[in-house]
Each structure stands twice: as structure tokens, then as C-alpha cells.
Amino acid sequence: MLTFVEDTRLEAGVEVDPVLRKVAVVAVVRNEYAGRFVDDLSPYYEASVELGEKIAGLAVEQMKPYGIESYGKAAIVGLDGEQEHGVALLTTPYGNVLREAVGGGAAWISSATKRAQPGASIDIPLAYKDALYVRSHYDAMSITLHDAPLPDEIAVICCFANRGRPHHRVGGLSIDDAIGEDGLT
Template sequence: MTIDSIYAVRAWHSFVQETVHELGPAPEQPLVKAAVAVVFRNPFAGRWVEDLSPLTDASEGLGRELGERAVALLGGRPVESYGKGGLVGVNGEQEHIVACVTTVFGNALRAAVGGGEAWISSATKVAGTGTSIDVPLAYKDEVYVRSHYDAITITLPDAPRPDEIVVIAAVATGGRVNARVGGMTVADVTGA
């Protein structure tokens, strides 16, 4: 694990959700969504700091590690969708978490999940311990593939503490089970 020392990690959390059947026909393969969250001390908690680049500059290792761990949770299945998100404790500000999940983080996450052409959907917020967040998912090679608009809900009962940041990477093996509202499809993208 090559996480920069600015991230004083307290905990890792892993989540897997496997949907075997919904209403209507069963999918050919279950939809598997996975997410990994890392909890670390916020070095800027409780104080104004103009330059947040130390969080951004160090985020490559964070994106790589979260991506590799999330992919491992899929058990060898390929990644079709991805997303990112995070929470910052109440002694921080939303910009602290956003600084951790910018392009530096995103490029490393893309590489770890096997590539991706689309921007990575994200959600961030200031939150108390135990707050849920819906991490958005979208098709990794074209954000306009409607069947893959989805989310995975993450709740950490012990985080974020007031002086912590939680960063989350999420992946999925496909779009929504029985998606049928039209729009661009994966076949449209891969055939282009």
C-alpha cells in the first residue's frame, strides 16, 4: 500500500451488494456493486487553509489503492461503472473532501479499474458520524449511457469523526437490473 503520509489512515471499510433478481426477468448475471471507504485524519480540521494542494497532490496513491481494493471485491468480474464520493467531519469543510477526489485521484482510480473514458460521477458533503451518502455510478466509458445511472449507499457507523475525512470509490459490473428507459446503450458506445 502506497498511501502518502498526509493521510493518517484510521480504518478501511468494504461493501459488496449482489442483486440476483428484481421484478421481471432475472438478469443473465447478477449485478454486483462494490465500494471501499478509507477514513483518515483531516490535517486541516478546525482551521482555514487557503492552499489545499497537499490533499490533492498526494491523492494518486489513494485513488489507486481504493480502486484496486474495489475491483478485488468484484471477484474477477469486469468493471462497467464507477463513482467516487466522500464525507468530511463537521470540523472540516466540503472543499477538504473535494481536494482529495480531483483529477489526480480520478486518473489513478481509472487506471486501477482497467481504464475509463468518462468523467467519474461524485458526491461529497460535510457530515456527522454515521451519515449515509449515495455514491453515484455511471458507465465508465460514456457518461450518457442511461442504463448505468445508479448509486450505492454507504454508511459508516463510526465515521467521519469531527476531524476526519472519508473517501469512497465505487464500482459495478453493469447497469440497473432490467433497465429499459431508452437512451444510449453500452453497445452504442462499444460499436462506435
């Protein structure tokens, strides 16, 4: 498992208050379906619950003392697997573990999945956890995994942030005006 913590204290020479913290936690697991086509991927939905609890638990710890306003998820599949294998580890059971870890979330969890070699970077999308249209929180965290995933591995990722972008000022729905019930507004 890997943990990435990024604190932004200054942007364009102006203090960021409160500090923007982004955390990504990665679990690299063996891909049982690497190198062969298996139609039924449902065992991965079930496996993603325990995996998600470990990943999200670490991420919540690393976010302290800050609260969590944004979340996102991602997977990088090693070269012998399919993108679909990564998606199978990020479905609703995994998402609900993340929601529970952050104290509830009404919005869907933005995601990115791809197949890549070790050394690849990925931009994990971030959005406000209760209302997707909150523009201040459209963001991403970029991470690079230097020795993973190997061809028969999958890197499963969750990402949290405590606030929107530094000096956000392009309008749209604000977090204060969001209702947080339908996941959009």
C-alpha cells in the same frame, strides 16, 4: 478501511443475469485542515494518489470475477472540516488512479461530497466509465458509515459496478452504441 459488497440476483421477482455487483471501498483518514481555514489544498491532490491506489486496489479485488463497467466517487467530511477538503481528495489525480485501476475510462467520474456526522449515509453516483450518456448505467450505491467520519476525519470512497441497472428499459444511448472517446457518447 471499509469494504461494502452488494449483489443483486433478483429484482421484481425476475432473475438479474448477470448478477449486478456493486462495490464501495472507504478509507477514513485524518483531515489535517480540520478546524482551520487553509487556502492551499494542493497537498491533498498529491496525497490522493497513494490513497486512491489502496482504495481502488481493494475495490478491484472485490469486484472479481466480474468486470467493471461503472464507476463513481465520494467523500464525507467530518464536522470540523469543509466540503472542499473532501473535493480536494477527489480531483484528477485520484480520478486517474481509478481509471487506471479499471483498465481505462473516457468519462468523467461522477461524485458526491458532503459534511456529515458518523452514522450518515451517502449515495455514491455511478455511471458508465466510457460514455456518460449511457442511460442504462445511471445508478448509485448507498452506504452508511456507522462510526466515521469523526470531526477531524474524511471518509474517501470509490465505487464500481459490473453492469447497468437490473431490467433497465428506459431507452437512451446503449452501451453497444456508445463510442467511448469523448467521454459523453
